[in-house]
Amino acid sequence: AQKITQTQPGMFVQEKEAVTLDCTYDTSDQSYGLFWYKQPSSGEMIFLIYQGSYDEQNATEGRYSLNFQKARKSANLVISASQLGDSAMYFCAMTMDSNYQLIWGAGTKLIIKP
């Protein structure tokens, strides 16, 4: 069965430091997609970054990058130069068989300290 695991329930990081949020996944599909979302305390879900299983390069979007290690089935989110506004819940998600549904991890609560 497909599964997403985020092993860090919470993290404290000093402002301006880089942050790595862990995500491991389990699937027997050859073609799949991995997404990261940010959820501030206000509740909205904000799409951050996408990685396809056949993409040879790690995805990057501004300060966000995805450390994709296919053999290890990991898709860790890296935030460079963290800011106070990065404090939020972060969710990793993966496409399911149909490609139209997502399976979600439990999330990691990130708190940036000034």
Add this chain to the structure above:
Amino acid sequence: DGGITQSPKYLFRKEGQNVTLSCEQNLNHDAMYWYRQDPGQGLRLIYYSQIVNDFQKGDIAEGYSVSREKKESFPLTVTSAQKNPTAFYLCASRPLWDNQPQHFGDGTRLSIL
């Protein structure tokens, strides 16, 4: 601006009452989704729809119902059969071609009176 609008932002339900949460999108997306989020938890899929007049149950559909009469609209009814409805409800949509992220509304917080 294109987006997804959920209303109301806060909703209170009395025992035995059905309530309907609204979700409207002007992104011309074919697929729409309803999720439930409990405090400190991830998202669980309630229902989803890929086309008008068709929808499928997700993992926790019991006690909920939906309709998809228009492409833009996907309302969720929380029925009296749902015994623990207090949660945060998120609506999302996406185009049907590959690798597209789901876009979310701002959510509705439902509480029992």
